[in-house]
Amino acid sequence: MTYNITTFGCQMNISDSERIASVMNEMGLKNADQNKADFLIFNLCSVRQTAVDRVWGMLRKTKDKTVILTGCILPKDKKKFNEKKYLILDIKDLTNWPQKIQKNKKISIKKPKDYFSILPNYTSKFSACVPIMTGCNNFCTYCAVPFTRGREYSRPAKEILCEVNKLIVQGVKEIILLGQNVNSYDGRQKTKKINFVQLLKKIDKIPGNYWLSFLTSHPKDMSDELINCFAECKHLVPYLHLPLQSGSNKILKMMNRKYTVAHYEKLIKKIRKNNFVNPHLTISTDIISGFPNETKKDFLATIKAMEKIKFDMAYLAAYSARPHTAASKLKDNISKQEKEQRKNILNEILKKTTLKNNQKMLGQETEVLIDTIKDNALIFGKTKNFKRIKINGSTKDNSKKLMGNFVKVKITKANVWNLEGEII
Ligand code: SF4
Structure with missing residues (x-):
């Protein structure tokens, strides 16, 4: 029997797919092309409607195959997939998938205590994503994650350190720590609590020739201790992804982001004060254009913030309402065309700042x-x-x-x- 996994969305889903592949292999299934595989697994992302629409398009071509849907699926989408009798399995329940997939067979594979304990089938020999937490308690009003991944869960520190250690011994050159909001990591080592900064410092102490980075941070949780890690931890690379989302305090409040533009700018100033010159510390961000009630004045504030901060990269998205979120109850009163236009204007600013920042590296x-x-x-x-x-x-x-x-x-x-x- 064979399987094929199609992954949508973020690094977290890519990392989850590595664990799914590991379980499939242990069940004795072999990886195969989509048109030849018996089991088609779709690891979904409901964060944007376009990804969900693409899945429906792909599902139309899957006759005579066993389809398994997993990942971030909103209850509304779950109901529709259920009506079509697709098998929906929760990623957190991955240790029980073998029994659920092959109901009539006796399965004798090792059963780890939770899905994070499953040893992944890493797709790269030199770069590995290591999840440290999943879920989110923040409820930003536009975001579907708390409804698809649930509340925050932090992996025990011992397990993370063990996984990273093994990877470094194997010669992996890049470790990326993953979580929806890594700053709120709240793990345990034996009975003692351990926060993200403590975890980072413990990992950094593992000897070896490797880079260490983390994704994603929340500006409200970026502590001075974490900022200092960029200077103190020798493996930590000078790169930070810090979503701004909007340059307007009014919109940030409506998004329930719990920080102001001034706070964000102050953080950037502190981070850059670490004097990274060769190479300079790069900052990437996420920005949403056309959130409900985003006036021209609000948009101008985002332009101003982008021009001032001079990002190295920005992942720009035109707002689309996601079911169940608080923002979906607001009137989506900015036209699609206007949202796209605003996004394009931001992209032009980004092009200028990335080129200028890249030019700083000439000759280095x-x-x-x-x-x-x-x-x-x-x-x-x-x-x-x-x-x-x-x-x-x-x-x-x-x-x-x-x-x-x-x-x-x-x-x-x-x-x-x-x-x-x-x-x-
Ligand atoms: S911090 Fe906000 S945007 Fe990020 S996953 Fe949580 S709810 Fe979504």
Whole structure:
């Protein structure tokens, strides 16, 4: 029997799919192409309507297959999938999937205590995402996550440290700690409580040649102790993803974000004060355009904030109401066209700031992790501050050896969305 997994959405879903693959393999199933597989698993994301629509389109072509749906599914979508008799399995219940999938067979596989304890079938040999918590208690008014992933749950510290340790011993070069809001990690080590900063420092002490980063943070929970980690932890890379969402205090309040633009700007100032020069500390963000009642004045405030902060990257989204959320009860009074137009204006600002920030790196010699090699000659990677980079020059003969390794590169060209450089 064979299986195929299609994953939608964020890094957390990608990481969950690695654990699903591990369970399938242990059941004796083999991975196969979508058109040949007996079991089709769709790991869904209900955060945007477009992703849900794509799934429905794909499900139309799955006759004669056993379909399993999992991941972030809103109750409304769950009901519709149920009506079509698709098998819906909760990711948190992954340890019980074998019994649920093969009801009539006697299954004898090891049963870990929860789904985080399942050893993942990592997709990369040199870069690994390690979930430290899941769920969210924040209830931002536009967000479906608290309704799909439920409340916050933090993994025990011992288990996280054990997983990271093994990865580093195996030679993994990049560890990305994952969670909807990593700052509110509230784990335990034996009977003692352990917060995110303490966990980060413990991981950083593991010896080895690796980069450490984390996703995603909430501005209301960015403590001074965490900011100081960028200077204190030697493996922590100079990169932070910190969602701003809007530059208007009125809209932030309506989004239930619990911080002001001034607070956010103060955080950025403190973070940048750590004097990262080579490479500079990069900051990426998320911004929603056209939230209900976002006036021209509110939008201008977002433009102003973007121009002032000068992000290295921004994931821009036109607002779409998600069922069950508090914002979905508000009148969606900005036209689709206006939302797109606002998004495009923000993108033009972003293009200017990314180019300027990239130009700061011209001539620098910096460490790069090679992660993509195409046609045996086109080589790509990322810098320590998470910039995409294309490697030029004569590397054809040893290109294969570079994959998954750190190399020293001199930056020779700065483009809007990436850099170019040569191995030195
Ligand atoms: S912090 Fe807000 S946006 Fe992020 S997952 Fe939680 S509710 Fe959603």
